Amino acid sequence: MSEETRNTVDGQVSAGAIVQAASIGAVHHHVHAAPAESAAPVVRLPVEAPFFEDRETERESVERALGRWRERSGVVRPLVVAVSGMGGVGKSALGLRLAHEAHRERGCHALYVDLDDHRKDGAVDPSDVLAVLLGDLGVHEPWRAKDPAGRRGQYAERTAGRRLVVVLDNAAYGSEVEPLLPVSTDSVAIVISRRRLADLPGALEVPLGPLPGEAAEGLLRSLLDDTPLASGQDTVAEIARMCGGLPAALHVAGRYLRTHRRRPAERLIAALRTELDEEGLPVVEAVWDAAYRELSAPAARLYRLLASHPGPSFTDASAAALLGAEDPDAAYDALTELEGASLVTVWDRDAEPDPDGATGAAQERLRMHDLLRAHAQRRARQDGEPEEAAARARVVRWYRRQAERADELVAGSRMRFALPVPPLPYAPDVPFRSKTEAAHWMTAERAALHSCVHLAHQAGGPEGDTDAWSLCEPLWTHFMDHRHYADAIDAFRAGLASAQRAEHLAAQARLRCQLARALWETGDLAAARNEVDQAVRSAAALEGEPRLRASTLEFRGLLRREEGDWAGAVEQFAASRRIHEEIGNAYGVLLQTYLLGKTLLDQGEPRRAAELLARAHDMAGLQGRTRMLGRTAYELARALRRTDEGGSGRVHALYERALESARERGADRDEAEALHALADLAEQTGDREAAHTRRAQARAIEARAGAVGAEG
Template sequence: MLVTLSGPQGIGKTELARLLARVLRAEYGYPDGILSVDLDDFRLGSGADPGNVLTELLVSLTGEPGFVAQELKARCKQYWSKTNDARLIVIVDNARYASEVVPLLPASGDSIVIVTSHTPLRDLEDGAALGLALPPLEEWAATELLEVVVRDPRLAADPDSVRALVRLCEGHPAALHVAAGWVREHRLRPLSRLVARLRDDWTENGVPGVERFLDTMYESLSPTAALAYRLLPHHPSTTFTLDSATALLGMGPEACEEALEELDRAGLLDLSGVMISENGRMRLPGPLRTHALRRSRQDGRPDEAQAGLQRLLRWLVRQFQRADRFAAGPRLIVGNTYPAVDGAPDAFMEDPQEASNDTEKTERTDRASAWLYDERHVLFASLKMAHEREMDAEVVALSEPVWTYALDHPHQADVIGALRLAVDSAVRDGACAAWLVRTRCQLARHLWEAGLLDEAESHLDDAGAVIRLLGDDEQDRKVAASLVEFRGMLAGARDEWGTAADEFARSRHMHVEIPNPYGVMLQTYRLGQARSKLGELERARELLVEAHDMAVAQERERMSRRTGFALAGVLCRLGRPGEARPLYEESLSAAHRRRSGFDQARAHDALAELCQIEGRMAESAEHRTAAGDIRRLSGLDA
């Protein structure tokens, strides 16, 4: 029986292998004993010398170094003969390849071999071994281990610091043992101070015992893999994909694939879960990330990280712009359009406008929305990083996909912070009036949705102050009309729907004059909502039918659902629930495909009310439960 234990340095593979061997021998005999060999002790370059390893094992079996055969082939036969009828346990530590393990397998089928490796031995034949990948300890288990290793009343008295200490160790037993040593060594100091000092020390010097191994593996890398390792910790978010890693490296997909696979083989990256994880996301765990940063500072060229980051950020801007356009359709965009990046192919997304039929178009739109949702953490991190580097054009460009993401996922705290940075970048650049107007309008909407109406009005006033600086081209005229729309929306937020209707009508007239059919449709929709709020239901129905028909004719999937949802609400109020049901159901289906929990909950609420009107009480209760579940999963009250 062959068992392989794989996992990063410091996870406890060797200790587990030894424990398994002791338990197995105690319970099941194995009278011929336990043999143990560490292949790193015999490694020359990247490979372990099999002859020397066999010598070690044969000496353990015979007790006589002089009886070991001279030739490698003869040693293999001697080992095979000595283990033919044996019942023993063999521990092979720090294997890198299956070819290193195979010559060490005993001849007897009654023996057990336990192999440890930093990555799974994928070159073993399928079914040849029981492979166990050892993940980092879960937080509860890491806490328990810390309490076992060091018994100290400070742990119970300061659970927040214990939690911070455990998370700093990221589930690695070796790191937890080092942290426990610090706690035992400094009996009089508060845990909170120890956590801060330990974090600083590990950031600067690495985890003792783990650092030396990481240095050895790093120094064995090819130049390309070493460069990738030094660049990866600079990625804006803690996780990355093959596409974004390729952009960071800038040498094309094949070179990046080879580099990441080499890092995986060296135990400096774990690819074991990539194929089953959502979007194939990868990450450098904390100890590896800080080690890679140290090697970047020590070995990297002065401009190496900066050049890689600039290339990656511009690639990300392009991908987010593509996802925005594919998800929301062509619309007003004031940021610069970014071209393809050399050495970094675009992420796989297909343009819905090039689809051969409506079904395919909808699928492409939904995939772009899903990509934007999956990459949301990267989006916000990239915008912040670009702002820190005074890449103001990139910040403004990234604010547009933030806007699209926020339409499906409103009331996100990160959105206001990101849009504040966009305003700051537009002001810092100072050369583009359209940026100044657009970024303030985007921020204003999320401010009034958060209840900050006066601050929102202040930003719209500041935007209005630079309107005269806009030109007379189509884009600037759209920006001016958009400001009027936002003033109407703010009036609606203040429940001043008469004023809102006047502003929407004025904005619609401006779009007619441009002409901008999308803007006309949007303002017709806004005006229909305002008339509904004013109780003018028949007029609201007419406007929303018009807006919905325009959205469908323009093949605007998102606006078709938004106008349909608003129209359904008016139809219910007019006593026509049968006409409202298919519109609500279409909205629910589209919200589910876009992964918009907010819109899903809203659609379930609306269907619950409609079912109640129709006397379908059981179905109404199901929709209310579904809406409550979605809100609870989002951390909101049901």
Template sequence: MTGGGNTFGGNASAHSVVQARQIDSFTQHVHVGADASLPAPAPAPECQLPVEEQPFENRTPEREQVGRELAARGRSARPVRPLTVVLSGVSGIGKTALAVRLAHELEEHGLLSFYVDLDEWRTAGAIDLTAVLRHLLGWLTPAESQLPEERRALENRYRARTRDTRLALVLDNVWSADEITTLLPVSAESVVLVASQERLSALESRGALGLALEPLSFEHASEVLRQIVGGQAFGGQAFGGQTAGGVNPGESSQALATIARLCAGFPIALHTAGKLLRAHPTRRMERIVDDLTKDLHEKGLPVVEAVWNAAYAALDPPAARLYRLMPHHPGYDITLDAATALLGTGLDDGEDGFDGLTNAGLLALSPRAGRRRMHSLLRAHAVRCAGRHGDPAETEEGLRRLLVWYRRQAERADRAIGADRMRTAEPVPELPYAPDVPFASAAEAGAWLDAERKALYGLVRIAGDLGEDTHAWSLCEPLWKHYEDHGNHEDAIRAFETGRDCAQRDGAAEALIRMRCQLAQALWKAGRAEDADTETRQAVLSAESVVPGEKPHASALEFRGKYLAWRGEPEQAVVHFQRSRGIHLTIGNPYGVLLQTFLVGRTLRAAGRLTEAEAELEAARRMAVEQNRSRVTGRAVAELARTHRALGRTAQAVAAYEEALAHERARGSVHDQIALHDELAQVTEESGDSEAAERHRARARELRVQMGMEAEPED
């Protein structure tokens, strides 16, 4: 089998065909009970797997074992949990390639496939599972505009959404079973393909199929090389059964076999060696073999290291320098623009370096379009190359360029999302050494911040380590919007703590107030009440001392009020919101006045001061309409509805709820629509209008099904 087959086992043998039929039997079995009369589901997500760039060879025993397991499940009683397959082995052994191949083959049997690399969501060794759940739900429910913020609510929605969805879910770079327990789908008709360097005995003890991968055999390794080089000629030699210049084809095959042995059956080493051959068709085969053998025997390096050393030695200067700098980039993957910033010598060198590393097999395509990523083994090798061929100054200069470039792009993205947001830092001017990322809309800017989140949060830490205090806290400012939208509390806490400390060292008083406020919200959202209390108190005290009566003072009071409301002290919270509003009135900031008025009204309602709350919320609604702030308008009207309900004004409450629903439908906020329909069902039920109550309950159910929050009802 040389890759590309659609049956488990890979060969079009009678055994494989029978096995494929057994798997089809399993997929037919799990569909029993489907009702074609049910309403059409929400827009379905599309299968998303990495492109299979490299030749795939063998792994027939493992693929057949998975096929047998699926066939056995189809013959047995209805399974109670998804099939989990754990592919384990050292880096470069081909775990990811096999997992992706299996997922592609499961697509042929009707499963919906998706790939998640946990390294993309890992910071300092820890997985941000809240962010991963949001990522999965964003794929599973593409029409949903808003997801819950709290982890428990996300887990509940994920379980509901995966209860009746047949998934082939690839989870790559898993370190432990605990990391993925909450990510396992509920549907017993799903298959989870886990790639891990370690055996995950905790999963295997619960019925997972464990498959430990070994290096490819010599024959299969040789076949991988033959597929890569094809019929291309090298130094007068041609592979694939052809000859050039009268050379014996047996000699070229022998040289190829020598390289296959040097790669020791590691697919990643074979792919790198094959690309080295293709990149240098005029180089004598004897020279390539000699170089690889010399590195192996004289330097005592592992066989894989020998291949990569030879590939590095063949790089042009821009590619070699980029290779030495790449492991210091803190992101999951990298774009051409960011690579150009890392090099700092212009877009031409950036393109040459990017293409050179890709062609040499030292950079791979990322699952995300337009990006490249470096394998963990190659990242470690690049560090060693930097130690042998680079110098510390080269690395530090590259990191400083990268830091400034990312800060500029983050600031530009933040302004594209919200031009009037309060900011302290002076924006970075245009940079001569790397191009700007184009942001055609706020949505594109938000998508860029999310795609680069790992790099951005990592660069805050790097800035602190380099003593670049101004850059550290300045970069935290545009990260605020990403944090608000995605709720990655632990990453935010680490970054905002660094920002706070750097602002303090930098003597930037206003920035320090802002950093304390940002940090405080991340702290209380993570349940760290005492730490949040300290930060908000200190922010207010500093503002009263340094910038009394100015916008940072108003902001500090607002955050202190939000914290007190979260802690269950609405009376004290109202006092802080009112003080903040007074400052906004004095300095002439209409939106600040609107926001604080809404917060006062909402908090008064929660405190039971309903008449006062009504007056404040009516004022907030009026100002929101005048300022064309649709989101605040809808929120103010919803709070008014709740106030009317608490005052016993059922007709006014229903009218306000309906008005709020109209605003949320216009905004496309399904989550808020569901909450309002639920409340309307309660209000109308209490008033004796059971028909209206059932209508609202039914609509709320429809929206939950549409968003994957619960299964479709059965007849």
């Protein structure tokens, strides 16, 4: 199946429960009227920490700053609150509390992004982050600009004059924050960072240190929840001191004390003192070591292996894939034990409704605090974890199988070269009940899937390289619905390198085309041309792969269109169509005929275009291709209007057919285009009332979808 045919199912991931200190994981524009606020504000914030102590001074300073900011005028910039401090000190807990308080006061949209989820080689591509923020603001994928400048302008328009709360977690530099700030004086941006961001001018700096003694003791007592200790409450002060006032350590210690409430706490204190005095370990290391030593062997092994998990969060099933036990219940029991010890925490419980309105089973996601992940890595080095490479291979293979299953649901039958991964005995499959659930899973696991491509490529060998390039097949479908360019280019390049090592020419040709698409959409036409030309040569050298040869020619034609080389595009589409005719691929013939007609129309040959588009329209009807029926109707109507043939009645009927098709598919961009075309036609025939109605309907869709320049 061609790349032009795909299902678009958009999914969003909302965050869930965390604990205090958990790791939550110059634009030129024309400002139009801000879109009307929706009746139900979008809230993407994780829930607040269940236990919170102190920080009153910091919260009061932010409240005073908000008051002063409301009185300012003439500066189009949000109030930026920069919360900074060492890992485990409670930055995210405070930042989220501030965000929830601001949201409750203002009743506005509240958005959250963990920049570490978008970090590659130490840098964040703001274009990919803007895609997430634009999606949360209601801008559907077909309406999002493809280039970085376009997305910045779209974000500026979408946020201008609005009340928003935006949380940017794990920021490393002020320069990666600036493009993500709402263009609004009425908004608040809360930036959370491990260090002070000196290059973020005008921010209200809120540096955090460890909790003072009384506050640390108060948090620990809250965590104990009135649990009676055999040694009495005097032990709390000593444990709090040993935790150094770090909430992350206090949570682990609190759960340890609750679990062993009948055990004399002096034993824990003595063990900590011994390690501190004799080993010279950091304070919190001793607390985590004590919790780690209490784990059963399977739980301790899973703890060590979770440090290698490819994604920022994980599920029961992906943890089972890491552990690789014959009985998956062993993984569930081990994970329950880790959660009970506060070494992992619930991050999200998310249920995506299916198309019939029923709610699927909640998919619980968990995370490991960055400090605990580092501790697990140290324990793996100290205790020895010989199965780390095997565990990574297992979890990569599990992710590949789930992605292939999701892709089959979302994209249906299309050209694939990887042999599907069979069921895996050590981990269960994700239960996909619909295209929506499958697409939602791909969105939720995007970071893990891209990481798996690199893990497989780094592992190398026949299995690693096959996994790397095979994972790029389902990631292609996801990319076509979610344009995260930096991630896609990075993954396709790694997959291509693995396909080259594996000497799989078909996969190389396919990946070069996919990489080229991402490159030309980001403006790198020269690099895209190089990849496409090599893909065409590779496919031509293969025997028995005519569909691949036709596909590479189609990609070359699409690139020629992007370059404005209409004659070159026509030549490539015609060559691709001949191959499809030879092998009897009816849909391929339909698609290339459509592309030929559309390109000839753009080239200024409406009569030749109308002839081809009429044939494509008939083929779409015979094949039952609803999407292509609508698109061929729209383009044929355009061609007929330019030839003055067919009469306004036929043109009107074709535009109505295109409109009906768009509405059936929920394709709001195609719907808006058809409405504008009908409005133009009504104006041409003197029906001003119909023109006004159609134009208003189209503009309402554009305003709702976030089109650049749309007025609310």
